[in-house]
Amino acid sequence: MLQIAQELSIDQKQVEKFCQEILPQVSRTFAISIRFLPGNLGRSVLCGYLLCRIADTIEDDPVATVETKIRLLDCFLNCFEDPSVANAFPQSIEHLEGEAAHLLLVEHTDLVFALYRSLTEQSQQTLRHWVTEMVQGMQKFVHRYPQGIRIKTLEEYQEYCYYVAGVVGYLLTDLWYEHSPSVDFEIYHVLRQTCAAFGEGLQTVNILKDIAWDAEHENSIYVPQQSLEAHGSSQELLLSPDHLHQNHAAIKSLVELAWKDLDKAAEYLLSVPRSAIPIRLFCILPLVFAYGTLRDITKSTAMLVSGGNVKISRSEVKSLIMVGPIAAVSNGLIRWLIDQVKQQPFLWGSKPQDVG
Structure with a gap:
């Protein structure tokens, strides 16, 4: 009662x-x-x-x-x-x-x-x-x-990312299978091969863009100590202006991991049946936002400076919100959009776009 x-x-x-x-x-x-x-x-x-x-x-x-x-x-x-x-x-x-x-x-x-x-x-x-x-x-x-997360190795970083993001990929895929008639057992099995990477790729991009924020506001450092030491730095010197070059070199392994996971995430999206359009619409915007952010991360050191981070422009966000749902209906358009975003900021209408 x-x-x-x-x-x-x-x-x-x-x-x-x-x-x-x-x-x-x-x-x-x-x-x-x-x-x-x-x-x-x-x-x-x-x-x-x-x-x-x-x-x-x-x-x-x-x-x-x-x-x-x-x-x-x-x-x-x-x-x-x-x-x-x-x-x-x-x-x-x-x-x-x-x-x-x-x-x-x-x-x-x-x-x-x-x-x-x-x-x-x-x-x-x-x-x-x-x-x-x-x-x-x-x-x-x-x-x-107990004193705040201090990741030691790339392998440990991947373990952490599985728990906080990879499991989300599995959670979503299980829900697709339950609720979407288009996701039959065969498709479900295919999606489970890359679903963890879908979550982990987005997570790594978020971690990379917010390195300074996490260190200063949440007392967490996810850049592996092993990588920093290999380039002549340390987690204590992560935001040191005198070690900016070394720290930027040290995050290269995470950047490479993010590119690989985002490409697997793209495979995940492309494997969702076109008849399951709501799921495609759900997946495409976080993915292209992440690609754009990672593109900018590779050219920036802002996330390694106290108070800094990396964000794609509002204009690009608006352009992707407008074009992403249109692209979601076609695997060819999805590949085209991802390729555009990888190369440069996607600003629809600012100049002619080569669709093929």
């Missing part, structure tokens, strides 16, 4: 309204993409993204103790099994720091789990499985680096 009373105390309209309104505050890119996904698929992806963002906000807190993070992440996982724990979760939050919108999301974890409980049983199972794997991986790294 208590559980029923708790469920009835949460207005489902309030739940949907909050989740839809908080999304663009915590991720503008995915807020654009998720709108292409219909009905229960869109609701499942929305819920999955917000659950991952809650876990990520707890893990990234720059001041919380290891014990606090582990306790909160354990409690977060218990929310999947017990609605009463989910409803009480906001009261268990204490002294977290971070971006205001992300903290607001954590403070309304109960509403996100109310959305979770409204999903199909299969979608709930998918989200529970992959978010649990993500959180357990986060806990492993929180334990390993």
Whole structure:
């Protein structure tokens, strides 16, 4: 009876309204993409993204103790099994720091789990499985680096990226298989070959563009110490103006990894049936944004300077938002658009574009 009373105390309209309104505050890119996904698929992806963002906000807190993070992440996982724990979760939050919108999301974890409980049983199972794997991986790294993440090797970096992003590729692909008739078992099997790279490529680009932010605001350094030492620098000197050349050389291995993963992500998109157009629309914008950002990263050192980062221009974002959904209907157009973005900023209408 208590559980029923708790469920009835949460207005489902309030739940949907909050989740839809908080999304663009915590991720503008995915807020654009998720709108292409219909009905229960869109609701499942929305819920999955917000659950991952809650876990990520707890893990990234720059001041919380290891014990606090582990306790909160354990409690977060218990929310999947017990609605009463989910409803009480906001009261268990204490002294977290971070971006205001992300903290607001954590403070309304109960509403996100109310959305979770409204999903199909299969979608709930998918989200529970992959978010649990993500959180357990986060806990492993929180334990390993109690004073803040300091990645040692490229192999360790790839392990970290699997937990925080690769699993998202699997989560999404499982949801495609459940909700899209066009994704049959054969297509599902093909997509699973590159789905981790889809998530990991986007993650590496985000890490590269925000090297300074992560070091200064989240006390996390993901550039492997091994790579920095090989080029005469260290994680302590990551933002040192006197070591800018060495640090730029040290991130080359991550840049190369990002290019490889983005190309696998492109294979992933191209493998989605053209009849599953909402999924193609969902995937294409984050992918071309990442290609454009990585293109600029290769020519910049801004992310290695205190307070700096790399972003593609608003004009390019607008151009890609306009052209990306059109290109999504054709593999040929997708390849053409990716090739254009790799070479130079894509500014539609500023000059003639060679379509073939």
